[in-house]
Each structure stands twice: as C-alpha cells, then as structure tokens.
Amino acid sequence: MYYLTNLTLKKFRNYESQYVEFNRGLNIFVGSNAQGKTNILEAIYYLSVTRSFRTRRDQELTQIGDQLFFLKGVFLKDEFYHVVQISYHRNSPLKILSNNEKVERFLHIQSFPVVVFSPDDLMIIRDSPAIRRRFLNLEISKFKGTYFQNLKEYQRVLLQRNRLLKENRYNSHLNKMLDPWNQALVSVGTKIIHDRIEMVEDLGKKAQFFFNQMYGEKANLTLNYRCSVGCFEQPDETRTKFHGALSEGRRIELKRGSTMYGPHLDDLKIAINGNNTRYYSSQGQKRAAALSLKMAEAMMLKEKTGLNPVILLDDVFSEFDRVRKEYLLLFLKENGGQCFLTSAVAIEDLLKKTEKDYKVMSVEQGRIVSETGGFSC
Amino acid sequence: MVYPGALKKLVDMFCRFPGVGPKTAQRLAFFLLGCPREEVVAIARAMVEAKDRLSFCPVCGSLAEDECPYCSDAGRDHHLLCIVQEPRDVLILERSGQYKGLYHVLHGALSPLDGIGPEELKLEQLVNRIRDTGIEEVIIATNPNVEGDATAGYLAGLLKPLAVMVSRIAFGLPVGGDIEYADDLTLSRALEGRREM
Ligand SMILES: Nc1ncnc2c1ncn2[C@@H]1O[C@H](COP(=O)(O)OP(=O)(O)OP(=O)(O)O)[C@@H](O)[C@H]1O
Ligand SMILES: [Mg+2]
Ligand SMILES: [Zn+2]
Numbered sequence: 080m081y082y083l084t085n086l087t088l089k090k091f092r093n094y095e096s097q098y099v100e101f102n103r104g105l106n107i108f109v110g111s112n113a114q115g116k117t118n119i120l121e122a123i124y125y126l127s128v129t130r131s132f133r134t135r136r137d138q139e140l141t142q143i144g145d146q147l148f149f150l151k152g153v154f155l156k157d158e159f160y161h162v163v164q165i166s167y168h169r170n171s172p173l174k175i176l177s178n179n180e181k182v183e184r185f186l187h188i189q190s191f192p193v194v195v196f197s198p199d200d201l202m203i204i205r206d207s208p209a210i211r212r213r214f215l216n217l218e219i220s221k222f223k224g225t226y227f228q229n230l231k232e233y234q235r236v237l238l239q240r241n242r243l244l245k246e247n248r249y250n251s252h253l254n255k256m257l258d259p260w261n262q263a264l265v266s267v268g269t270k271i272i273h274d275r276i277e278m279v280e281d282l283g284k285k286a287q288f289f290f291n292q293m294y295g296e297k298a299n300l301t302l303n304y305r306c307s308v309g310c311f312e313q314p315d316e317t318r319t320k321f322h323g324a325l326s327e328g329r330r331i332e333l334k335r336g337s338t339m340y341g342p343h344l345d346d347l348k349i350a351i352n353g354n355n356t357r358y359y360s361s362q363g364q365k366r367a368a369a370l371s372l373k374m375a376e377a378m379m380l381k382e383k384t385g386l387n388p389v390i391l392l393d394d395v396f397s398e399f400d401r402v403r404k405e406y407l408l409l410f411l412k413e414n415g416g417q418c419f420l421t422s423a424v425a426i427e428d429l430l431k432k433t434e435k436d437y438k439v440m441s442v443e444q445g446r447i448v449s450e451t452g453g454f455s456c
Numbered sequence: 457m458v459y460p461g462a463l464k465k466l467v468d469m470f471c472r473f474p475g476v477g478p479k480t481a482q483r484l485a486f487f488l489l490g491c492p493r494e495e496v497v498a499i500a501r502a503m504v505e506a507k508d509r510l511s512f513c514p515v516c517g518s519l520a521e522d523e524c525p526y527c528s529d530a531g532r533d534h535h536l537l538c539i540v541q542e543p544r545d546v547l548i549l550e551r552s553g554q555y556k557g558l559y560h561v562l563h564g565a566l567s568p569l570d571g572i573g574p575e576e577l578k579l580e581q582l583v584n585r586i587r588d589t590g591i592e593e594v595i596i597a598t599n600p601n602v603e604g605d606a607t608a609g610y611l612a613g614l615l616k617p618l619a620v621m622v623s624r625i626a627f628g629l630p631v632g633g634d635i636e637y638a639d640d641l642t643l644s645r646a647l648e649g650r651r652e653m
Contacts, residue, residue, distance in 0.1 A: 232601075232602055235601075235602040236602050236606075238569060239567060239568050239569055239602065239603070239606070240568075242568035242569050243568040246568060255610070255613060256573070256574070256610070258609065258610065258613055259566070259605070259606040259607070259608075259609030259610045259613070260606055262606075262609050263602060263605060263606055263609070
C-alpha cells in the first residue's frame with residue numbers, strides 16, 4: 080500500500096502556486112469546466128511517471144509564457160515517506176529528486192504505480208483497430224521487454240517486404256527473394272501474436288471481473304484477439320497457417336503492393352454480450368468497457384508490483400447512471416488503493432451513501448478554494 | 457563565422473567525414489594549422505598512400521594491399537569460408553584469432569528499401585566461387601539484424617543445391633531504430649529495471 084499525502088504545484092498549467100493534502104482513500108476535485116481539475120490529475124501522474132498523459136511536450140505544462148514548473152509530492156509507502164521533487168526548465172534537462180537523491184527520468188515508475196482513465200480513452204472503443212493495437216502494444220511492452228524489441232523488428236521486416244512487393248525488377252525470382260522476408264515476418268509476427276493472445280486472455284478476465292461489478296453477473300464483457308492469419312493454441316500452428324496465408328495471398332499482395340496478413344492488421348474485439356462495443360453499445364456501456372480495460376490494467380500492475388496503483392479518473396461519472404456511479408465508488412473502495420476523481424457536477428450526495436472517508440476539493444481558476452469532508456491524513 | 461578561404465575549404469572537407477560535424481571539423485582544422493609542416497605533409501601522404509595502395513581483393517572483397525592476406529595464405533583452410541557484411545568484420549574475426557579459413561565480404565546486406573538486391577551483392581559470383589573452388593563449409597556471419605538475417609536466409613537458399621555445410625553465427629550489436637513507440641520503450645525499460653526503494 081502506498082499513497083500520495085500531499086502535493087505542491089508551482090507554475091504548472093494554470094496553477095501559480097498551490098499546496099494541497101490528500102486523503103489516503105478517495106479524493107474528489109469538483110468545479111466548473113476549465114478550472115484546473117484535470118491539470119491536478121496531470122500533475123499527480125507526472126510525479127510518478129515523469130511524463131504527462133496528455134502531452135509529450137513538457138513545455139506545454141509550464142504556465143503559458145513561462146519557462147519552468149515545479150512539482151513536489153510526498154508519498155507514504157510502507158510507513159516511510161518518499162519526497163519526489165521535479166523541476167522543469169526549458170533549457171535544462173528535467174531534474175528529479177527522490178528523497179533528495181537525483182534519479183533518472185522514468186526510473187521510479189514502478190515505485191509509484193499509477194493508472195489514469197480519461198475521456199480520451201473512449202477512443203480505444205470507438206476508433207479504428209490501429210488504436211486498439213497501440214493500446215495492446217503499450218500494455219504488453221510495460222510488462223514484457225522483449226515484446227517491444229519484436230515489434231520494432233517486425234515493423235522493419237514489414238517495410239522491407241512491402242518495398243519488395245512494390246518492386247517489379249525481380250519478376251522471375253521474386254518468390255525466392257520474398258522467402259527470407261516471409262520467414263522473418265512469420266517468425267517475429269507469430270511471437271507478437273501469441274504475446275497478444277496471452278495478454279488479451281489475462282486482461283479479458285480482469286476486465287470482465289470489473290465490468291460485472293458495474294453491470295451485474297448477467298452482463299458479459301469479453302475481449303477477443305482477432306487475428307488476420309487465424310488464432311491457434313500453439314505457435315507452431317499459427318506459423319504454419321501464417322505461411323499458408325502468405326503463399327495463398329501472394330497474388331493479392333503483389334497487386335496491392337503490401338503485406339495483407341500479420342499482426343499489423345489484427346484487432347481486439349471488445350464485446351458486451353457478444354455484440355461489438357464499437358458498433359452496438361450505448362455511451363455508458365462504451366465508457367464502462369473502456370474503464371474496465373483501465374481497471375484491468377490496474378489489477379495487472381498490482382500483481383506485478385504488489386502495490387495498489389493510484390487511480391486517476393478524469394470526468395468518469397458523465398454518462399453513467401446513478402446505480403453505475405454507486406457501484407464504481409464501491410469498487411474503488413473495496414479495491415483499497417488511493418483514488419482521485421474529477422467531476423464538473425456536485426457528487427456529495429452520492430458520496431454520503433457509500434463513503435465515509437473522503438475529501439472533496441473545489442477548484443476555481445487554478446486554485447483550490449475549499450476542502451471538505453472525510454479525514455485528512 | 458567568416459573563415460579565410462583556405463580554412464573554409466579544409467573545414468568543409470572534414471565535414472564530409474562520417475560522424476564529424478562543423479565543430480569537430482573546425483577543431484581538426486585548427487589542430488592541423490598548429491602542426492609543423494612536415495607532419496601535415498606526412499598526414500596527407502598517408503591518406504593518399506592508403507588510398508593508392510589499398511584495394512578490395514577481387515576474389516573475396518577483403519581489404520588488401522598488393523596481394524590479399526587471406527586468399528594468398530596457403531596456411532589457411534581453403535575449404536572453409538566465412539561470409540561477412542563489411543571489410544571491418546574481417547578484422548574483428550581476425551582479432552579473435554579463432555578463425556583460420558577464407559572470407560567473403562558482401563559489402564552490404566539485402567535491403568529492398570535501399571535498393572540492394574542479390575545483384576548488388578554479387579551473390580551469383582559468390583555461389584560460383586563456392587562451387588568452383590572446393591569450399592566444403594560455409595559460415596554465414598552477416599549482422600544479427602533484420603537485413604542480416606534475411607541475407608543469411610537468402611544465401612542458405614542459394615547454397616542448398618551445392619553440397620556444402622552451411623551454418624550461421626551472429627556477432628556485433630543489433631542496430632536499433634526509432635519508431636512511434638520510442639518513448640514507451642524507455643517506459644517499458646524503466647518498468648523492467650525497477651528497484652526496491
Ligand atoms: N500551460 C498552461 N498555462 C496556463 N493555463 C493553462 C495551461 N494549460 C491549460 N491552461 C488552462 O487550464 C484550464 C483547463 O484546466 P483543466 O483541463 O484542468 O480543466 P478542467 O477543470 O478539467 O475542466 P473540464 O471540466 O472542462 O474538464 C483552462 O482554462 C486552460 O486555459
Ligand atoms: Mg478536465
Ligand atoms: Zn581475398
């Protein structure tokens with residue numbers, strides 16, 4: 080168990096200077112639109128991951144027109160305090176101090192695991208397969224270093240092979256020329272496919288578990304890996320099928336000048352009661368499906384690190400009905416980790432029913448103007 | 457900065473060296489200016505001499521001065537052939553002192569993206585060499601990356617009809633490249649290399 084006890088922001092986004100203390104359980108930022116609720120979540124995320132979830136350009140995080148920002152967070156972990164301080168200046172490398180010792184960027188990332196859910200995550204449900212592949216790639220890379228290496232290699236093989244398919248100077252012995260690239264494509268591609276299948280299975284079980292908390296046992300959320308070469312139990316079978324697909328599809332591939340089979344074309348099917356959420360789900364269901372994926376990620380992180388990740392839920396309540404909101408709060412409470420929510424609407428009456436220990440902070444124009452409820456830590 | 461003409465020319469020349477930027481080029485130029493004249497002449501002469509005297513062996517593609525130190529060495533095993541990508545790979549293998557056979561330098565690897573195919577690597581000549589000179593065993597030591605592996609695979613296919621033993625070794629470091637997920641690699645590395653606090 081670990082949690083963030085307090086946070087200091089200086090010149091970060093629309094915060095000039097702010098100090099705030101947190102509850103070890105539930106923390107809620109309320110306020111109208113564009114006041115700085117998400118900005119606080121961003122600061123908390125940055126302290127653990129040393130990168131924003133909204134942008135890769137640190138300069139955006141400084142107050143408009145400024146050159147620097149400063150963040151300080153005090154974590155309590157196994158009864159020890161960890162003070163993390165981050166100073167950004169436009170013209171120098173990011174400076175990160177953990178208990179006054181310099182640390183490399185990204186290095187303490189699993190010391191303070193964190194998971195964020197934001198409205199953008201709906202893209203995973205709504206958008207094209209590329210987004211879902213990217214989601215899988217990222218999640219698997221977090222837990223398996225070789226996966227990323229394979230992915231890089233696969234991309235390179237794909238580029239080379241596609242170029243060969245587009246060229247016509249090898250007409251007579253193109254088959255022979257393609258052969259080594261086919262071998263590489265199949266060998267690396269199969270590894271990627273099976274890593275994904277394994278991940279999807281694990282993630283699916285956990286997402287299903289969370290989804291049931293929200294919608295009851297009758298509703299089913301299932302994840303299925305959709306494989307352009309066909310999914311099989313054994314990598315050997317996949318390899319054989321993959322080779323088969325490449326030789327059968329040679330003519331189409333030549334016509335299109337690109338590789339038509341392989342993990343770069345696969346998809347993750349996310350279905351509720353068998354129906355693809357991308358096409359058939361309501362807004363609330365889509366959101367619940369996306370949230371389930373993130374919560375599944377949190378459960379995986381917990382297995383891997385032995386720590387309850389800090390959970391950041393940006394604007395999570397919109398589109399959920401009252402029952403769903405209550406279930407969500409209950410789940411978060413039972414799950415035990417520290418949690419930060421934002422909401423543009425008042426939710427205190429909701430909280431009174433399920434929670435005793437929480438803190439509500441009102442955000443107005445880059446300042447926390449009032450703090451109520453629960454017990455501070 | 458405005459250089460006198462001769463200096464500018466020198467700096468521009470150094471800039472053409474691999475891995476040398478304007479700053480380093482300027483340092484090198486000023487270093488030369490500070491040297492005694494005889495030394496500068498010696499350096500220039502060494503360059504020209506190397507260029508004139510060194511060439512690639514027409515048989516194996518290794519760097520050779522006058523005659524090829526490998527092909528002409530009767531003490532080496534002329535039934536054993538090691539195929540490498542670059543001339544410097546030969547030097548690395550030689551340094552290990554373990555290998556006593558002949559070499560064949562491809563001067564590259566198959567890479568459709570760079571327009572390098574079997575013709576560019578003169579693979580037909582390589583096959584002829586193996587068939588006609590009594591080579592019994594071939595070791596393919598192309599680089600352990602996507603292109604090197606593909607080249608090895610293609611070669612293995614070409615050599616199949618010949619009754620030679622073919623094996624594959626890998627040396628050197630894999631080359632990396634940037635793709636979309638570069639940041640996330642750092643992330644995943646960080647995850648892998650985590651420490652207790
Ligand atoms: N770099 C920056 N410097 C100064 N102000 C910024 C900067 N970046 C964003 N802002 C301001 O911060 C505010 C947005 O903050 P934030 O995204 O946290 O809003 P929010 O409270 O989450 O609103 P919503 O309910 O609409 O999501 C906007 O007023 C925006 O102009
Ligand atoms: Mg917001
Ligand atoms: Zn030679």
